[in-house]
Amino acid sequence: MSRKIRFAIVGTGVIAPLHAKSIINNPLTELVAVCDILVDKAQKFADEYGVEHVYKDYHEMFKRDDIDVVSVCTPSGIHGEVAIAAAEAGLHVLCEKPLEITKDKLTAMIDACRNHGVKLGGVFQRRTLPAAIKTREAIQSGKFGKMVLGDAYLKYYRSPEYYKSAGWRGTWELDGGGALMNQGIHGIDLIQWMMGEVHSVVARCGTLVRDIEVEDTAVALLKYKNGAYGVIQGTTSVYPGQDTRFELHGENGSIIFDDNGFKTWKFLNSEETAPSVEAEKSAASDPQNLSLGGHYILVDDMAKAILEDREPMVPGEDARVAVDLLLAIYESSRTGKEVVLK
Numbered sequence: 001m002s003r004k005i006r007f008a009i010v011g012t013g014v015i016a017p018l019h020a021k022s023i024i025n026n027p028l029t030e031l032v033a034v035c036d037i038l039v040d041k042a043q044k045f046a047d048e049y050g051v052e053h054v055y056k057d058y059h060e061m062f063k064r065d066d067i068d069v070v071s072v073c074t075p076s077g078i079h080g081e082v083a084i085a086a087a088e089a090g091l092h093v094l095c096e097k098p099l100e101i102t103k104d105k106l107t108a109m110i111d112a113c114r115n116h117g118v119k120l121g122g123v124f125q126r127r128t129l130p131a132a133i134k135t136r137e138a139i140q141s142g143k144f145g146k147m148v149l150g151d152a153y154l155k156y157y158r159s160p161e162y163y164k165s166a167g168w169r170g171t172w173e174l175d176g177g178g179a180l181m182n183q184g185i186h187g188i189d190l191i192q193w194m195m196g197e198v199h200s201v202v203a204r205c206g207t208l209v210r211d212i213e214v215e216d217t218a219v220a221l222l223k224y225k226n227g228a229y230g231v232i233q234g235t236t237s238v239y240p241g242q243d244t245r246f247e248l249h250g251e252n253g254s255i256i257f258d259d260n261g262f263k264t265w266k267f268l269n270s271e272e273t274a275p276s277v278e279a280e281k282s283a284a285s286d287p288q289n290l291s292l293g294g295h296y297i298l299v300d301d302m303a304k305a306i307l308e309d310r311e312p313m314v315p316g317e318d319a320r321v322a323v324d325l326l327l328a329i330y331e332s333s334r335t336g337k338e339v340v341l342k
C-alpha cells in the first residue's frame with residue numbers, strides 16, 4: 001500500500017496532542033479528522049494541528065470513507081463504546097490506557113474488534129522504555145535464576161486542582177479507579193510484562209487525602225505465576241511525586257531502575273554493568289510532562305501493523321491484563337480476601 005494510514009482522534013483533551021504530533025510527524029500517517037463533544041475545543045485543536053474535518057459526534061465522523069484508524073482519547077469509561085462504534089464502521093482502534101474499566105466492557109470491545117476484523121492496540125507507552133525492555137530480556141534469558149521478588153513503587157502527586165480539571169477524574173463511573181487505574185496502571189502493566197502474569201493478590205486501597213470517590217493510595221501483595229512474590233505501592237497523594245521505581249530480584253541477580261535509568265544491575269559471578277539508557281521525562285508530579293517518544297512508536301507500530309497485517313505491539317488482550325489485575329486488587333481490598341486471577 002503506497003498511501004498513508006489515515007487517523008482520526010476522538011477526545012481532544014490532555015493526551016490527544018501526543019497522538020496528533022505522533023501522527024503528523026510520521027511519514028506513514030496523516031490526521032484526517034478530530035472529534036470532541038466540546039466542538040469548539042475540537043476546532044481549536046484542529047486549527048493547531050492543521051486538521052481539516054471537525055466533528056461533535058464520533059458516529060458521524062466514522063461515516064467518512066477516508067479513515068483507517070481511530071485514536072481513542074476520551075475519558076476511560078467511554079473507551080469501549082467509541083472502540084465498538086469504530087469496529088462496527090470497519091475502523092482499526094488505537095486506544096489510550098486503561099483499555100476500559102470493567103471486565104464486561106473490556107470483553108465487549110475486544111470481541112467487537114475481533115468480530116469485525118479490525119486491529120485493537122492499547123497505549124502502554126512505557127513498554128517502549130529501553131530499561132523495561134532490557135530488564136524483560138534479562139528475565140527471559142534466565143540470568144536471574146529463579147525469580148524471587150518483583151516490586152513496583154508508583155508514587156505520584158496529583159493536586160486537588162488536577163481532580164477538578166475535568167469532571168470525570170476521580171469518579172468510579174468514568175475514571176474507574178484512582179491512583180492505580182489512572183496513574184499506576186502504567187507501572188502495573190510494566191511489572192507484570194517483565195515478571196510474567198500474577199497468580200493472586202491481597203490488597204488494601206483507600207482514599208486518604210483527596211476528596212474523590214476512588215482510591216488515592218493502595219498497597220498490594222502479589223504472588224506471580226512463576227512463584228515469586230512482589231508488592232505494588234500506588235498513590236497520587238504524596239508530595240513530591242517520586243520517580244516510579246521497579247525492583248526485580250532473583251536468586252542470581254538484581255535489577256532496580258527508575259525514570260532516570262538503572263540503579264542496580266548486578267549478577268552473581270559476573271562483571272557485567274548496566275546498559276546505558278536515557279532518562280525519561282517524569283510525570284510523577286505533572287501529568288502533562290510526558291515524552292512524545294512512546295506514543296510515536298505506538299502510532300508508527302499501528303500503521304505498520306495495518307500495512308503488514310499483523311498484531312499491534314500491545315494487542316487488546318494484552319492491554320486488558322493490567323486492568324484485570326488491578327480490578328482483582330480492588331476486589332481484595334473490598335472483601336479482605338485473597339483474589340486469584342483467572
Ligand SMILES: NC(=O)c1ccc[n+]([C@@H]2O[C@H](COP(=O)([O-])OP(=O)(O)OC[C@H]3O[C@@H](n4cnc5c(N)ncnc54)[C@H](O)[C@@H]3O)[C@@H](O)[C@H]2O)c1
Nearest residue numbers: 011012013014015036037038073074075076096097098166
Ligand atoms: N498514555 C498516557 O500516559 C496518558 C496520559 C494522560 C491520559 N491518558 C488517558 O487518555 C484518556 C483521556 O485523558 P485526558 O487526560 O486527555 O482527558 P481530558 O478530560 O483532558 O480529555 C478528554 C476529552 O474527551 C472529550 N470527550 C468526552 N466524551 C466524549 C465523547 N463521547 N465523544 C467525543 N469526545 C468526548 C472531552 O470533552 C475531553 O475534551 C484517559 O483514558 C486517560 O487515562 C493517558
